[in-house]
Amino acid sequence: MKKSRLVVFGISIVTVVVMMIFGSPWIAKNMRLGLDLQGGFEILYKITPLEGKTLPDMTAVAESINKRIDVLGVNEPEITVEGDDQIRVQLAGVKDADEARRIISTTANLTFRDINDNLLMDASVLEEGGATLGTDEYGRYLVNLKVKDTEKFYEATKKVAAMGTGSNLMVTWLDFDETKDSYAAESKTEKPNYVSAATVKEGLNSNTVQISGNFTKEEATELKDLINSGSLPVKMSEEYTNAVTADYGMNAFESTMMAGAVGVIAIMLFMILYYQLPGIISAITIAVYVFVVFLIYNLMGGVFTLSGIAALVLGVGMAADSNILTFERIRDGLYSGRSVKTAFYEGTSKSFITIFDAQFTTFISALILYLLGTGSVKGFATMLIVSTISTLLLIVFVAKFFLKMLVDSGCLDGKLKLFGVKETRVPDVNKGEERFYYGKFAKFDFVGKARYFITVTISVLVIGIGFMAFNGFNGNEALNLGIDFTSGTKITVVSDDAINASTLKDQLKDLGINTKSIKINGKGDTTATVFVKEAIETEKMDSVKASLKDIYHHDVNDNTVTPIIGRQLVKNAFLISILAWIGIMIYISFRFKWDYAISGIVALIHDLLVMIAFCAILRLEMNTEIIAVLLTIIGYSINNSIVVFDRIRDNVKANKHEVITKERYKEIVNDALQKTATRSILSTLTTMMPVITLLLMGSNAINTFCLMLFIGLFFGAGSSLFIAAQLWYQIRIHHKPKKHTKKKRKKEDIEEMIIPGMNDY
Numbered sequence: 001m002k003k004s005r006l007v008v009f010g011i012s013i014v015t016v017v018v019m020m021i022f023g024s025p026w027i028a029k030n031m032r033l034g035l036d037l038q039g040g041f042e043i044l045y046k047i048t049p050l051e052g053k054t055l056p057d058m059t060a061v062a063e064s065i066n067k068r069i070d071v072l073g074v075n076e077p078e079i080t081v082e083g084d085d086q087i088r089v090q091l092a093g094v095k096d097a098d099e100a101r102r103i104i105s106t107t108a109n110l111t112f113r114d115i116n117d118n119l120l121m122d123a124s125v126l127e128e129g130g131a132t133l134g135t136d137e138y139g140r141y142l143v144n145l146k147v148k149d150t151e152k153f154y155e156a157t158k159k160v161a162a163m164g165t166g167s168n169l170m171v172t173w174l175d176f177d178e179t180k181d182s183y184a185a186e187s188k189t190e191k192p193n194y195v196s197a198a199t200v201k202e203g204l205n206s207n208t209v210q211i212s213g214n215f216t217k218e219e220a221t222e223l224k225d226l227i228n229s230g231s232l233p234v235k236m237s238e239e240y241t242n243a244v245t246a247d248y249g250m251n252a253f254e255s256t257m258m259a260g261a262v263g264v265i266a267i268m269l270f271m272i273l274y275y276q277l278p279g280i281i282s283a284i285t286i287a288v289y290v291f292v293v294f295l296i297y298n299l300m301g302g303v304f305t306l307s308g309i310a311a312l313v314l315g316v317g318m319a320a321d322s323n324i325l326t327f328e329r330i331r332d333g334l335y336s337g338r339s340v341k342t343a344f345y346e347g348t349s350k351s352f353i354t355i356f357d358a359q360f361t362t363f364i365s366a367l368i369l370y371l372l373g374t375g376s377v378k379g380f381a382t383m384l385i386v387s388t389i390s391t392l393l394l395i396v397f398v399a400k401f402f403l404k405m406l407v408d409s410g411c412l413d414g415k416l417k418l419f420g421v422k423e424t425r426v427p428d429v430n431k432g433e434e435r436f437y438y439g440k441f442a443k444f445d446f447v448g449k450a451r452y453f454i455t456v457t458i459s460v461l462v463i464g465i466g467f468m469a470f471n472g473f474n475g476n477e478a479l480n481l482g483i484d485f486t487s488g489t490k491i492t493v494v495s496d497d498a499i500n501a502s503t504l505k506d507q508l509k510d511l512g513i514n515t516k517s518i519k520i521n522g523k524g525d526t527t528a529t530v531f532v533k534e535a536i537e538t539e540k541m542d543s544v545k546a547s548l549k550d551i552y553h554h555d556v557n558d559n560t561v562t563p564i565i566g567r568q569l570v571k572n573a574f575l576i577s578i579l580a581w582i583g584i585m586i587y588i589s590f591r592f593k594w595d596y597a598i599s600g601i602v603a604l605i606h607d608l609l610v611m612i613a614f615c616a617i618l619r620l621e622m623n624t625e626i627i628a629v630l631l632t633i634i635g636y637s638i639n640n641s642i643v644v645f646d647r648i649r650d651n652v653k654a655n656k657h658e659v660i661t662k663e664r665y666k667e668i669v670n671d672a673l674q675k676t677a678t679r680s681i682l683s684t685l686t687t688m689m690p691v692i693t694l695l696l697m698g699s700n701a702i703n704t705f706c707l708m709l710f711i712g713l714f715f716g717a718g719s720s721l722f723i724a725a726q727l728w729y730q731i732r733i734h735h736k737p738k739k740h741t742k743k744k745r746k747k748e749d750i751e752e753m754i755i756p757g758m759n760d761y
Contacts, residue, residue, distance in 0.1 A: 005409035009402060013284065020291045027294045033092060034305035034379060037253040040092040043101065044240035047085045055085065061234055062087055068104050078303065086239070092303070101538065103222070105236045110227055111173045112156065114163065115183045115197075120156040120170065123227070125149040131227040133220055134210070141220035142212040143227070150205060158203030171197045172211055174223070195223065238538055242559040256306055259697035260313045263690025264290060267320050270686060275327050277418040278403060282323040285399040289319050293390050297383065306702050307380035307625060313694060314632065314709065315387025317687030318362065318639070319395045324686070325358075325643065326351040326399070327419075328679045334421045335437050337429040340414070344407045348400050354646045355396055357591055358639035363388045364583040365634050372576045377627065384632065439678050446673040446721060447666050447729060453722035457610060457715070464613025471616075479616055482623035483531065483559065488516070489541070491530040492557035493548055498525040507551060511544050521700050535560050576627060577608070580634050588638070592645055595731045600641045603724035607637050610715045611708060620704050629708040636687070637716030640680055641724040647672035648728065662733045669729045673721055684717040 034040075049055040058081045065087065069077045078090035094100045110123040130146030147153050160170045171183050172195040186192035196211050215223070268283035275282065293312060297304070329351045333343025366388060369381035406412055416423050427433035468478035483490050493499060501518045508515055508530065516531040536544070536558075545556040581601055588597040608630055615622055651668040652660070660668070688710060695706040 002409045005405045006411065009405035009409070012402065012405070016284070016288055020287065023291065023295065027291070027298055030298050031294075032298075032301065032303045033253060034090075034303045034308070037256075037304060037306060038092050040090070040094050041101065042088065042090045042240075042242040043104075043238050044082070044086060044088045045105070045236040046239045047087060048235045048237070056234065058084070058087065065089060065104060067228075068106070069100075087236075090303075101238075101241075105238075106175060109175050111176050113171050113173060113176065113183070114160055115167055115169050115171065117171075117176075117178075117182055120159065121152060125152050125156075126227075129228045131224045133217075133224050136210075136212065140212065141215045141217050142210050143215075143220055143224045145209050145211065145227070147207050147209060150207060153209070154203045154205045157200050160200040161202050168200050169197045170200050238560070240560065241538075241541075242557075253306075253699075256309050256694065256698045256702065259693045260309055260690060262697065263313050263693035264316050266689045266693065267316060267686050270689065271320060271323065274420060274682070275323075276420045277406075277412070278323070278327045278330070279420075281399055281402045282320065282327075284402065285323070285395055286316060286319060288398060289390055289394050290316065292394055293383075293386055296386055296390065300386075302382055302386075303379060305379040306699055307377070307705065308383040311380045311383035311632075312387060313690035314687065315384065315391065317683075317690055318359075318387070318636065319391045320686040321639070321683035322355045322359070322391055322395045323399055324679055324682050325355055326396075328682075331419065331421055332675070334416055334419060335426060336435045337427045337433070340412045340416070340419070341407055344403065348404075352396065354643055356392065357587075357642045357646070359388045359392055361584050361587060361638045361642065362632075362636065364587065365580045365632065368576055368579050368583060372572050372579070377625065380625075380632075438674060441674045441677040444670075444674060444677070446670050446677070447726060450722040450726045453718050457606060457718075457723075460610055460613050460617075464616040467616045467619075471619075479612070480619045480621050482621040482626075485622065486533075487535055488560075489532040489534065489536045490559040491532065491544070491548075492559075493528040493530065493552055494554040494556075495526050495528075495552040496554075499528045499552075501528065504528055504530070507548070508544070511547055512540070513544060521703075527700060577630065577634075584634070584638055588642070588645075592649060595728055595735065596645050596649075599724045599728040599731065600638050600645070602727055603641055603719040604634050604637055606719050606723050607633050607712060607716050611712050614711050615708070618707075620708065625702075625705050626708060629705060629712060632709065633712035633716050636713065637719055640683070640717055640720035643679060644672055644676050644720055644725050645728070647676050648725065660732075665729055665732050669725050673725055677721065680717050680721060684713055688713055 047055065047058065047061055062079050062081055066077065066079055069079075069089075069091065078088075078092075080088045080090075082088055089104060091100060110126075112120045112122070114120060125148060127146040127148045130148075132144045134142050134144045136142055157170065161168050169183075173181070173193075174195050176194075181193055183194065183197070186194055187197070198212070211223070264286065268286055271279035271282040271286075273279065290312070293315070302308075326348055329347035330343045331347075333346045334340070336343075338346065363385065366381045366384035370378055370385060412418060416426060425437035427435055472478045477486075493504065499520055501520050505515050505518055513530075513532055513536070514534075516533050518531070519529045521527050521529070541558055541560065545558065548556045581604065584604070585597045585601050588600050611630060611633065614620070615626070620626075648668060651672055655664065655668070691706050691709045691713065695703065695710060698706065
């Protein structure tokens with residue numbers, strides 16, 4: 001026994017544990033939570049130039065917006081330029097979303113006018129960034145301004161002074177609107193729109209001037225900051241909004257993190273119980289995996305969102321799947337009579353390329369989602385990319401390293417029970433025995449039984465079409481399209497007591513809101529989600545939210561999508577799906593052959609149609625997050641299919657020197673499925689575990705997301721066994737194969753006989 005290997009193993013485990021213990025507090029402290037986890041808002045602005053001006057560079061506009069956000073004191077805002085005339089702003093943790101929206105979209109165009117609204121001068125006469133907060137002799141707050149063009153300022157004030165008593169007023173405006181603003185009208189109101197109206201008795205030739213107007217300290221500070229931030233030479237209109245209250249966000253964060261933790265622990269326990277020692281190694285590497293993914297995400301400045309955490313938990317399941325692939329290959333070797341060392345090296349070698357292919361196809365889907373997705377979809381894709389890369393680097397190599405140290409030490413020699421293998425099922429190669437145990441599916445006819453799964457699938461599709469037709473004929477939408485695709489407004493109301501849908505509908509009707517539908521959910525029916533067909537304007541939405549807060553005593557969340565953005569999202573969703581299919585098809589054709597690619601894509605289309613059918617049957621809301629689920633299932637399902645294809649290809653290669661008959665093709669497919677079925681079921685189970693805990697314990701905001709994941713995982717696993725492989729079989733038996741000339745088998749083609757003590761390393 002090589003004790004040095006055990007020492008290295010022990011030191012490595014201790015090092016990893018210490019690293020996680022001391023690193024975890026830093027990770028927890030530096031996590032950047034998205035607006036759906038700590039409250040805040042997301043707005044997509046349409047940028048148009050002011051009348052008579054050209055549209056400036058979007059980067060300059062984004063910088064101006066960033067200066068406005070500095071006024072709010074919000075850390076690390078997300079400001080993204082999209083296209084030629086759109087800017088997306090995400091502010092997490094902002095306390096007053098309405099105030100923030102007002103300040104960001106304010107043009108802050110400072111002008112000085114006479115009582116007849118004639119322009120005298122604008123902010124160009126002032127020094128940039130020269131506004132300061134001050135007080136007069138009575139302690140009243142005012143704003144001091146530094147004058148840059150003193151000559152122009154003197155001429156303007158001299159002109160006002162000459163207008164005579166009562167008319168010699170210089171009116172200071174912020175964002176004067178010629179279509180509706182006037183001094184004559186505003187001077188009669190209790191709270192006029194202009195900033196101040198100062199009496200000018202003579203021309204002022206000074207380097208400093210003051211703006212006063214019975215300001216509070218907060219009002220004077222805001223005015224000072226807006227002037228210093230500079231004016232925005234554009235008009236900003238909201239095309240998409242999503243506001244989340246802090247309480248709602250933190251509740252979602254706590255419940256989702258708890259559900260995710262329970263799901264990950266469930267996977268660890270399952271791996272330990274089923275695989276014994278390798279399962280313990282798997283549990284350790286999964287813990288390292290979660291730690292490293294959080295660490296990488298923090299270091300790259302990633303923002304944790306609900307969908308991002310869901311992607312992480314899903315990634316844990318897929319990471320466990322990589323271990324399952326390796327461990328099942330090792331078990332194959334042990335059941336064939338190999339020694340522990342031989343089985344380990346063969347298993348890790350054969351499983352790597354399959355793991356790489358499976359993870360790479362998921363990476364393709366995630367990358368396309370990231371490049372074309374927006375908002376929460378982009379966050380989901382980012383986490384999925386980090387997860388797939390971490391799986392290849394950590395789960396594969398770290399797990400292999402730990403297990404290799406134990407195997408090479410010799411302490412596992414002959415101890416098959418530690419791998420969950422019963423010695424009674426292992427042949428004695430010394431007596432010339434061959435493998436006789438091939439798992440629980442050894443005699444199962446997958447090709448023959450495929451019709452039952454296909455029948456279930458067809459039934460689901462027919463029922464789904466029936467529901468879509470029924471809803472369509474009754475004046476409803478065939479599918480329950482969310483506001484992401486149809487445009488409109490979604491309002492979330494939270495209460496301490498149960499909410500009555502009809503009462504809420506009447507309350508909204510009194511406020512001028514005609515609801516499309518109201519869904520009551522949450523523990524004790526304390527949360528209501530209201531859907532409105534129209535995209536409610538900001539001012540009206542603010543009034544509605546204030547009224548609902550007075551009634552239910554909680555801040556109200558709102559999400560608004562304009563028709564233009566709705567059409568863009570539909571276009572992007574279609575484009576994302578097509579590109580994902582093309583990317584996966586090209587890769588599989590390159591790694592395998594065209595018939596494998598066709599079979600895999602048809603299986604993916606099957607998964608997509610089944611999920612859409614369930615959306616129709618259950619009337620689930622179709623939104624951008626559902627697109628993320630579809631893309632995830634595309635990656636996951638093709639992952640399963642690739643594992644099957646890999647075994648089929650091995651079997652085909654074993655018969656490459658002869659013409660394969662129809663019956664032989666059936667045997668090849670059945671053999672491949674019999675050897676991979678256990679792995680497919682186990683990997684699906686481990687991936688489903690965290691999804692189920694998220695569904696049962698996580699935030700209501702991702703319930704539909706998790707339910708669709710669950711459905712997609714189930715039918716995705718089924719399609720890899722009963723659709724992809726069966727279609728490949730049908731293509732092969734109907735596609736005339738090339739004739740092979742009989743060749744004399746080369747020496748290297750002959751399978752090596754394992755002789756204990758000689759070539760059993």
